[in-house]
Amino acid sequence: MMVFEMGEFTSQNYMYIFIVCVCLFVLFLSSFQKKRRLVLGLVERGILGFVTIIGLDQLFSYLALDLFVGVNVWTLLTSTILGIPGVCMLFCMQLF
Numbered sequence: 001m002m003v004f005e006m007g008e009f010t011s012q013n014y015m016y017i018f019i020v021c022v023c024l025f026v027l028f029l030s031s032f033q034k035k036r037r038l039v040l041g042l043v044e045r046g047i048l049g050f051v052t053i054i055g056l057d058q059l060f061s062y063l064a065l066d067l068f069v070g071v072n073v074w075t076l077l078t079s080t081i082l083g084i085p086g087v088c089m090l091f092c093m094q095l096f
Helices: 011-062 073-082 084-095
Strands: none
Touching (some): 011 073, 011 084
């Protein structure tokens, strides 16, 4: 067994470092893919909630019903986290 001094690298050492870097890169990409899917899902729910709130506000205004949920940070956060059931909850809260 050879003892290497600090700073002495062989081509085999570079190969090991390369393999470890590739494995870490693959792990990083796989974790990023999961996070990206989560973020895109939240953005999609937020946009869908925003469009639903605006659409239902317009519909209820046209039908002369007094159900209005304004779009603000809290309603967007509720619709982003809870989705369509959260939007339904916001409109049901306006009934009382």
